[in-house]
């Protein structure tokens with residue numbers, strides 16, 4: 552079955568949810584970046600969590616809303632970044648894709664060890680209209696799901712529960728990935744919230760659910776036994792959306808000194824400079840003549 556992102560409401564509109572299976576998209580991230588098993592789990596959780604956050608955005612204008620999550624921990628993986636939209640695409644990268652950490656005592660991949668337990672988590676919501684909105688919180692656990700839930704609670708005042716999981720088989724392939732997000736909206740009674748928290752605990756880890764053949768619909772049945780309403784279903788896919796124009800725009804942001812050093816390097820080598828997209832690793836050759844033109848534009852001031 553193709554990966555799918557579901558969003559909807561429950562508890563008579565006093566809770567909203569998003570849930571997704573993301574196995575093929577996380578496996579795609581592993582292939583593109585040659586991720587180690589532990590970084591596959593870490594970036595897979597970040598990418599899945601970003602998709603779930605994006606699912607809660609409404610499309611207000613012709614321009615697509617997007618969410619970016621950046622995790623900057625003190626672990627060996629370095630910075631982890633993912634961007635996603637409610638349309639179901641997601642992309643991401645890890646600063647150190649081959650980083651490793653010793654497995655935990657229970658044999659599970661130690662995501663917190665590779666991410667780090669100290670650092671920051673930043674969420675940027677670009678609604679597609681007006682200025683993007685950005686919030687940063689300190690990392691709490693490095694396990695990602697709890698960190699994102701804390702972010703939603705502390706920074707956006709949305710009491711939330713999140714489950715994220717990635718299961719990697721010993722040879723390194725991503726066999727299962729997915730996650731769910733539940734947010735309580737104003738008007739939820741304490742006993743209602745308490746009963747939901749009990750059901751969240753009983754649901755257990757996402758990977759155990761997926762390995763037992765239980766996907767998003769099964770989780771939602773367990774979380775909301777009195778019923779829920781699915782408002783949208785979107786196929787999930789990896790998509791970058793980079794282009795020559797965007798690479799040139801990024802180059803412009805690097806500034807004169809950087810462009811000049813690229814130009815000098817390109818002249819020395821007698822070859823175009825090569826710019827690589829961090830998200831999909833596509834290579835864009837930029838001939839010296841283009842770099843010269845760009846440099847002249849930068850030197851003549853802002854346009």
Ligand SMILES: [Zn+2]
Nearest residue numbers: 791793828831
């Ligand atoms: Zn790209």
